[in-house]
Amino acid sequence: MLELRPILSALWRHKISALLIALQLGLTLAIVSNASVVIQEREERIARPTGIAEADIVTAHFMPIPKDYDLLEAFRLDMDMIRQLPGVAAATISRAPLAGSGSSGGFHTKPHQEVGSTGAAFFSGDEHFIDALGMKLVAGRNFTPSEIRIMESSSSERPTITIITQQLADTLFPEGNALGKSLYFGGDDNPMEIVGIVERNLGPWPNSSVAGNTVFFPAIMETQWYDYIVRAEPGQRDAVLKLLEEKMAERDAERVIEVKTLTEQKTRYYAGDNTMIKVLTGVVSLLTFIVALGIVGLTVFWITQRQKQIGVRRALGATRTAISRYFLLENLMIAATGVALGTAAAQIFNQFLASEFGQPALPLSTTLVCAFILLAVSLTSALVPALRAANISPAMATRSV
Numbered sequence: 563m564l565e566l567r568p569i570l571s572a573l574w575r576h577k578i579s580a581l582l583i584a585l586q587l588g589l590t591l592a593i594v595s596n597a598s599v600v601i602q603e604r605e606e607r608i609a610r611p612t613g614i615a616e617a618d619i620v621t622a623h624f625m626p627i628p629k630d631y632d633l634l635e636a637f638r639l640d641m642d643m644i645r646q647l648p649g650v651a652a653a654t655i656s657r658a659p660l661a662g663s664g665s666s667g668g669f670h671t672k673p674h675q676e677v678g679s680t681g682a683a684f685f686s687g688d689e690h691f692i693d694a695l696g697m698k699l700v701a702g703r704n705f706t707p708s709e710i711r712i713m714e715s716s717s718s719e720r721p722t723i724t725i726i727t728q729q730l731a732d733t734l735f736p737e738g739n740a741l742g743k744s745l746y747f748g749g750d751d752n753p754m755e756i757v758g759i760v761e762r763n764l765g766p767w768p769n770s771s772v773a774g775n776t777v778f779f780p781a782i783m784e785t786q787w788y789d790y791i792v793r794a795e796p797g798q799r800d801a802v803l804k805l806l807e808e809k810m811a812e813r814d815a816e817r818v819i820e821v822k823t824l825t826e827q828k829t830r831y832y833a834g835d836n837t838m839i840k841v842l843t844g845v846v847s848l849l850t851f852i853v854a855l856g857i858v859g860l861t862v863f864w865i866t867q868r869q870k871q872i873g874v875r876r877a878l879g880a881t882r883t884a885i886s887r888y889f890l891l892e893n894l895m896i897a898a899t900g901v902a903l904g905t906a907a908a909q910i911f912n913q914f915l916a917s918e919f920g921q922p923a924l925p926l927s928t929t930l931v932c933a934f935i936l937l938a939v940s941l942t943s944a945l946v947p948a949l950r951a952a953n954i955s956p957a958m959a960t961r962s963v
Contacts, residue, residue, distance in 0.1 A: 580896050583860055587900025587936060590849045592907035595932040596915060596924055597842040603922045604835045607769065612828075613727070613762025614659060615696025615793055618651070619824035620803045621658045622790040622810060626817040634712065636814065637782070640790060643813055647805055649798035654694035655782060656687040657766065658789040660828045664766030669777065671734050671743070673751035682730055682775035683765030686713075686783060692725070692760060694791045700728060702741050702758035705780040713781050720747060721779045725758035729774040745777070754779075768831065791824075799823060853936065854943040857897075861889060861947035865954075872954045882952035889951055893944035894937070901933045908932075 626636070637655050644653045657664050668679025685691070689705045705725070713719060724745055731740035744753035763776040782788075794802040807821040829836075865872070872885060912924035 579860055579863075583856055584896050584900035584903065586853055586856055587897055587940065588902075588904035588907055590853050591901055591904025591929070591933055591936055592911050593849060594846050594936070595904075595908040595929045596912050596921070597846050598932055599912075599922055599924050599928050601839050601842050601846075602928075604839050608832050608835055610764065610768070611762060612660060612764050612768070613697055613760065614824075616660065616824045616828060618696065618794050618796060618799050619694075620792045620794060620799060620806060620821060621661075621824055621827065622792065622806055622819060622821045623787070624810065624817040624819045628816055631817075633787075634782075637788070639813065640810065643809060644790065644792055644806065647802065647809060649795050649802045649805070651793045651795050652690055652693040653790060653792045654687050654690040655788045656685050656691055656791055658791055658824060658827060659685075659695070659763060659766055660768060660824060660831055661766055661789075662831045666765075666767075666772055668748055669730075669734070670746040670749070673746050673753070674749060675746065676749045679748070680730070680733055680775065681772040682726075682777050683767065683770075683772050684777040684779060685765075686779040686781040688780070688782060691778060691791075692758075694793050695763070696793055697763060698761040699725075700759055700761045702756070704758060709780045711781045713783055720750065720752040721754055721781055722752075723757045723780060724754040725760060725778040726756055727763050727774060727776045728759055728761055730776060731756070731759050733775065769835070850936070850939055854939050857893060857940055857943040858947060861893060861944045862950075864892075865889065865947055865951045868951075869954055872951055873956055877956035885952040885954070886945075886948040889948040890941060890944055893940060893948075897937050897940035901937060904936075905929055905933060 624636075626633075641653060641655065644650060664683055664685070666681060666683045669682050670679055687705075688710045689707050692699060692704050702725070705723070709721075709723060711719075711721065726734075726740070726745070732738075734740065734745070735743060740756055741759060743756050745756055746753060760778075762774065764773045765776045767773060790806075792802060792806060803821055803823060807819060810819050810821075875885065908924060908929050909926075912921070915921040916923055
């Protein structure tokens with residue numbers, strides 16, 4: 563405690579440089595803590611379970627060369643061929659999830675409702691759809707072959723049954739027991755009975771507000787382009803991908819075929835999030851390095867200025883430990899001031915980001931963890947110069963200025 567008065571006196575004499583370091587620490591804490599919560603939110607978003615067997619799925623898409631191409635016949639022949647390929651567990655025709663392209667609409671629990679709809683993505687598919695995506699049916703049943711309709715995309719006809727995700731069931735029917743209830747698309751009065759509920763499906767846009775709210779119709783649109791969704795047996799995905807492209811080209815050479823894994827599509831969809839994580843991680847690392855560099859430079863500068871004073875203290879019996887402790891305590895006081903300012907600035911900055919850009923709220927625990935890390939970085943940065951000061955000889959006190 564006897565060291566506090568000389569430390570405060572020294573800091574007052576160098577108040578500008580000490581204040582600049584404290585402000586630098588505070589600004590760094592505000593940025594680092596908010597960047598950390600954004601990184602954590604993006605990582606959690608990417609790591610969410612999708613509800614599908616994404617690691618085993620291959621998708622294929624083709625564009626025909628002839629203008630009078632018979633899509634339905636191509637679908638039928640391709641599916642018959644694909645389902646016979648070695649390594650294929652299941653295959654279907656639909657839009658691929660996680661790809662950033664699809665359809666959505668508003669759904670109601672009562673007919674003729676114009677407002678208060680619940681947004682959801684929707685897919686149309688056949689009786690193989692759930693199996694091909696590897697989804698888990700938690701209640702009810704799957705579609706049957708007799709329920710699959712061939713429909714024109716411009717048709718106003720609606721399916722009479724549907725399967726939905728558990729998340730959408732909980733949203734529309736919070737009291738539970740959604741199975742057997744009716745669902746209405748838009749403001750129409752055509753009921754669709756919920757015959758099945760799957761555990762999870764994030765839909766085509768995992769980052770959207772409708773992610774997880776997904777509806778499945780038993781239909782194939784006659785004039786709509788689709789993806790072939792092929793689920794391979796575990797460990798057979800790459801072999802199936804190669805074979806699928808080869809056999810599709812072999813069966814019909816008058817089309818351009820694109821085959822890729824669902825993992826690739828998911829990675830492409832999350833490319834912006836991954837880039838954001840890398841950029842923010844780089845910013846956090848750079849700011850922390852700059853703070854450490856500033857602390858090292860300031861401590862070395864002060865030690866150089868006080869060499870004779872340190873020599874006098876050593877001549878009067880001060881131990882090396884006492885000299886090192888003096889500079890570490892001095893650094894800790896600066897760092898603590900900066901962290902206190904940074905904690906308040908982090909919360910204010912987060913409130914602005916949350917209101918203007920919809921960023922996640924910053925928990926106080928995250929700020930405190932970042933503050934502890936910056937304090938540790940600060941003390942570690944000052945440690946080497948402090949040890950150097952402890953090695954200054956008492957003979958420095960006898961040298962003339």
